[in-house]
Amino acid sequence: MSNPSYYTQPRIAIVSNAGGSGKTTLATHLAYEIAKRKIGSRPCSVALIDLDPQGSLSLFCGIEKPSEPEASTSGVLSDSFSGSWPLVSCWSEKQLKVDVCQSLQQPLLKRADELVSHPRGPYMLADKFNDYPLPHDVVILDCPATLGRLNLVALGACTHVIIPIQLEPKSASGAAELLEFYFIECRRLRLDPYPPVLGIVPNQYRANQAIHKNILEQLPGVIKNLNLGSASCYPPIRFSYEFSNASALGLPLQLYRKNHPACNDFAKIAVDVAKLIGAK
Numbered sequence: 673m674s675n676p677s678y679y680t681q682p683r684i685a686i687v688s689n690a691g692g693s694g695k696t697t698l699a700t701h702l703a704y705e706i707a708k709r710k711i712g713s714r715p716c717s718v719a720l721i722d723l724d725p726q727g728s729l730s731l732f733c734g735i736e737k738p739s740e741p742e743a744s745t746s747g748v749l750s751d752s753f754s755g756s757w758p759l760v761s762c763w764s765e766k767q768l769k770v771d772v773c774q775s776l777q778q779p780l781l782k783r784a785d786e787l788v789s790h791p792r793g794p795y796m797l798a799d800k801f802n803d804y805p806l807p808h809d810v811v812i813l814d815c816p817a818t819l820g821r822l823n824l825v826a827l828g829a830c831t832h833v834i835i836p837i838q839l840e841p842k843s844a845s846g847a848a849e850l851l852e853f854y855f856i857e858c859r860r861l862r863l864d865p866y867p868p869v870l871g872i873v874p875n876q877y878r879a880n881q882a883i884h885k886n887i888l889e890q891l892p893g894v895i896k897n898l899n900l901g902s903a904s905c906y907p908p909i910r911f912s913y914e915f916s917n918a919s920a921l922g923l924p925l926q927l928y929r930k931n932h933p934a935c936n937d938f939a940k941i942a943v944d945v946a947k948l949i950g951a952k
């Protein structure tokens with residue numbers, strides 16, 4: 673399952689400073705899209721890591737919460753972690769290799785507080801990836817909406833960033849704040865290079881809402897002005913109640929309603945991530 677040596681493992685942080693913008697939805701649907709692809713003749717593997725104290729990855733992946741903090745992300749972020757990643761497989765009956773490191777709210781909040789005074793605070797997860805590498809082809813980090821310690825931990829550990837946004841008037845100012853955080857903190861953490869922003873993903877798009885269409889049309893121009901290098905404005909993910917219905921059953925839409933048109937909305941993002949690992 674190890675990576676061919678010429679590819680470095682992409683670790684993609686799904687970041688947004690707005691709750692409900694679709695971080696967990698994007699994390700799980702992207703995980704599915706990667707896991708159904710192949711490198712040569714073998715299927716790709718994905719690790720999903722929940723850095724959000726809300727811990728909704730467990731629900732979206734249809735798995736039970738761990739009973740012990742050591743079996744969650746807070747355990748990984750502790751000094752006593754010795755490399756036994758607490759991963760739980762999901763969707764394995766569909767022959768997919770997706771493993772989840774779940775979050776427990778109180779232990780993760782406590783751990784985030786403790787990291788403030790830890791000499792390696794923001795590098796805590798990066799250190800674990802270096803010391804105890806995960807064998808997966810892609811790692812996806814589901815981040816909290818609060819731009820605090822846990823997002824620093826994600827920035828310190830990721831190789832790429834993807835930003836989901838809702839097409840609401842306040843999203844523009846929200847995205848500007850997020851990018852200010854990104855540039856300031858990448859500089860303070862002395863990340864070299866800064867993890868590139870692969871792109872911005874408009875989510876919950878309703879084609880019949882004038883404001884959505886308006887913001888969507890302006891978005892590529894806005895992104896161009898943000899100095900984000902080659903960051904894309906991805907095609908929007910349409911609004912559908914089926915996303916909530918699918919997640920209530922712990923499934924991505926592709927496994928819940930495989931012919932639903934919104935399943936195709938992840939294609940371009942998936943192609944870009946697949947390119948990073950030479951998957952087809």
Ligand SMILES: Nc1ncnc2c1ncn2[C@@H]1O[C@H](COP(=O)(O)OP(=O)(O)O)[C@@H](O)[C@H]1O
Nearest residue numbers: 691692693694695696697876910911912915916
């Ligand atoms: N494209 C979409 N259409 C309709 N509902 C969506 C869509 N994307 C996400 N949702 C729903 O919106 C809610 C918030 O999404 P979620 O992924 O949990 O956001 P976040 O992780 O950023 O808080 C969830 O109930 C989810 O099912």
Ligand SMILES: [Mg+2]
Nearest residue numbers: 695696724728
């Ligand atoms: Mg979430």
